[in-house]
Amino acid sequence: MTLAHLLDLARPHRAALLLMVLLGTAETGALLALPALGGRLAGHVLDAAGASPLPAALLLGLALAGAAALRALSAVVSGRTAAAILAGLRTRVHDHLQSLPLAVHQRHAQGDLLALATFEIARLGDFLAVTLVGLPAQLLTALGAVVLMARIDPGLALAVPLAVPVFFLALRVAGRRLRALAQRTQEAEADLVAAAAEDLALLPAIRSFVREDAASARFARRAERVRELEARENDIQATLSPLTGLVAGLGAVALLALSGRGLRAGTTSPAEMVSLFLYAALLTRPVADLALVYGRVQAARGILARLGALLDEAPEPGHDAPLRMARAQGDIAFEDLRFAHPDREEALRGVALSVRAGETLALTGPNGAGKSTMIALLLRFMDPSGGAVRLDGTDIRDIRLADLRRQIGWVPQCPLLLDASVRDNIAFGLEGATDAQVERAARLAQAHDMILSLPQGYATRIGENGVRLSGGQGQRIALARALIADPPVLVLDEATSMFDLDAEAAFVAAAAAALRDRTVILVTHRPAMLALADRIVTLEDGRIVAQRAAA
Numbered sequence: 396m397t398l399a400h401l402l403d404l405a406r407p408h409r410a411a412l413l414l415m416v417l418l419g420t421a422e423t424g425a426l427l428a429l430p431a432l433g434g435r436l437a438g439h440v441l442d443a444a445g446a447s448p449l450p451a452a453l454l455l456g457l458a459l460a461g462a463a464a465l466r467a468l469s470a471v472v473s474g475r476t477a478a479a480i481l482a483g484l485r486t487r488v489h490d491h492l493q494s495l496p497l498a499v500h501q502r503h504a505q506g507d508l509l510a511l512a513t514f515e516i517a518r519l520g521d522f523l524a525v526t527l528v529g530l531p532a533q534l535l536t537a538l539g540a541v542v543l544m545a546r547i548d549p550g551l552a553l554a555v556p557l558a559v560p561v562f563f564l565a566l567r568v569a570g571r572r573l574r575a576l577a578q579r580t581q582e583a584e585a586d587l588v589a590a591a592a593e594d595l596a597l598l599p600a601i602r603s604f605v606r607e608d609a610a611s612a613r614f615a616r617r618a619e620r621v622r623e624l625e626a627r628e629n630d631i632q633a634t635l636s637p638l639t640g641l642v643a644g645l646g647a648v649a650l651l652a653l654s655g656r657g658l659r660a661g662t663t664s665p666a667e668m669v670s671l672f673l674y675a676a677l678l679t680r681p682v683a684d685l686a687l688v689y690g691r692v693q694a695a696r697g698i699l700a701r702l703g704a705l706l707d708e709a710p711e712p713g714h715d716a717p718l719r720m721a722r723a724q725g726d727i728a729f730e731d732l733r734f735a736h737p738d739r740e741e742a743l744r745g746v747a748l749s750v751r752a753g754e755t756l757a758l759t760g761p762n763g764a765g766k767s768t769m770i771a772l773l774l775r776f777m778d779p780s781g782g783a784v785r786l787d788g789t790d791i792r793d794i795r796l797a798d799l800r801r802q803i804g805w806v807p808q809c810p811l812l813l814d815a816s817v818r819d820n821i822a823f824g825l826e827g828a829t830d831a832q833v834e835r836a837a838r839l840a841q842a843h844d845m846i847l848s849l850p851q852g853y854a855t856r857i858g859e860n861g862v863r864l865s866g867g868q869g870q871r872i873a874l875a876r877a878l879i880a881d882p883p884v885l886v887l888d889e890a891t892s893m894f895d896l897d898a899e900a901a902f903v904a905a906a907a908a909a910l911r912d913r914t915v916i917l918v919t920h921r922p923a924m925l926a927l928a929d930r931i932v933t934l935e936d937g938r939i940v941a942q943r944a945a946a
């Protein structure tokens with residue numbers, strides 16, 4: 396990131412941005428007219444014998460009203476545009492997170508990504524609103540004020556730019572510290588969100604092991620760190636604004652003192668002097684605000700850098716792979732498959748295994764043998780470091796990713812369910828699924844009767860990841876979800892481990908219907924499930940150590 400990314404997101408709002416520029420320029424024009432009109436009014440007021448000051452006063456009032464109206468309009472347009480750009484950015488970050496390889500997600504704490512995708516992006520809103528509209532208009536106002544001052548008293552106007560290096564220096568010194576602080580604050584806030592997310596997810600474990608105090612202490616420590624960093628950031632901001640305001644004020648005083656010179660020499664009229672003061676006043680606002688803008692820019696740079704690093708992570712490969720696949724036969728081959736998780740020893744050390752279309756294969760072996768890793772490679776959650784996985788003879792890396800995954804109905808070890816109704820959870824497996832299809836899949840998964848016994852049947856909401864269900868009920872819904880699309884390949888990773896014996900027996904008895912006409916890989920230790928297999932393969936320490944046809 397990533398100003399380029401932001402500009403990219405701003406592109407659809409070109410019309411609004413142009414309107415903002417026009418409004419900002421018009422407001423600047425109105426603001427710059429104020430000192431001239433103020434000077435004219437002062438001239439009438441000071442000239443007791445002159446014409447009535449009323450028309451000049453009216454004109455000044457009109458200009459004030461115009462500036463206020465333009466200010467309000469540009470604030471409305473800029474606020475809305477900034478919000479629209481942010482909405483686009485949020486969606487983009489969400490979609491990018493969805494597209495990243497699982498390995499990238501495993502490298503980051505979820506809370507960290509959550510913080511970035513939500514409130515850190517919200518902070519960019521301040522930055523956008525200030526810089527998009529405020530900054531150009533304010534700079535234009537400052538520049539215009541100096542130029543118009545120069546028309547009255549060139550010497551004085553020339554003195555104004557002399558103050559610029561002083562501001563620049565102060566902002567640079569403070570800015571460097573602000574940027575470092577802003578970055579640390581954001582990291583500390585992300586840690587805080589991560590702790591909150593983990594404490595909520597682990598609540599039952601925290602209760603059962605009586606770790607409430609430890610969780611509270613950890614959270615309080617992180618909250619304290621955020622407080623301390625925010626306080627330091629705030630202190631710098633709090634001093635910077637009044638400080639720049641003070642310098643600007645002192646400048647105005649100097650101006651006042653110096654302008655007497657022109658008045659005495661007769662080169663400046665009293666009315667022009669009033670105009671000069673008003674221009675000086677007009678100058679102080681942008682100058683004092685500069686510190687605020689600067690602080691926001693520093694904070695935004697940290698967020699943009701973090702967002703940029705995330706957006707630069709490459710999405711999963713394979714979405715544009717050349718080969719489309721409508722429906723596979725279901726021949727699967729693992730060829731001399733090797734894979735190591737990051738910073739780990741090899742989990743698969745040359746696995747060679749063919750599964751014929753229509754075959755039911757049981758994969759068994761001790762914990763950590765590499766069974767789930769094989770399944771993850773088949774689903775192409777990651778790519779092997781050696782060897783290949785083939786579907787119907789084609790290296791799966793050549794198959795369009797979505798097409799590959801649509802061939803495989805997967806029931807993971809932990810069911811990964813939506814906080815929605817039973818029906819919606821099963822229908823998740825097939826876009827546009829009808830109620831009849833949902834019920835058919837539920838019957839195949841031996842889940843229909845169980846679902847009818849829930850308080851609202853298929854309409855029962857099951858809570859986040861199925862917390863309002865038993866483990867076995869959740870697994871049966873996950874099984875129905877995998878079956879609903881009638882995939883040619885079905886992968887059950889310990890998918891019945893929490894079934895009660897009756898349910899498992901019922902599933903096994905009825906499994907013929909669910910397993911028929913597809914290739915099935917059962918990762919299991921359960922004898923009842925092993926009995927379903929045509930062949931049993933035992934994996935140990937990343938290698939196949941035994942194979943036998945089922946009895």
Ligand SMILES: Nc1ncnc2c1ncn2[C@@H]1O[C@H](COP(=O)(O)OP(=O)(O)OP(=O)(O)O)[C@@H](O)[C@H]1O
Nearest residue numbers: 501736737739742761762763764765766767768769
């Ligand atoms: N995301 C990961 N990052 C690092 N190492 C991992 C990761 N997932 C698994 N591993 C390691 O890879 C090895 C194989 O794990 P895998 O989950 O494939 O085993 P498994 O045979 O499915 O075991 P289980 O029967 O316990 O489910 C283990 O040593 C495990 O610690």
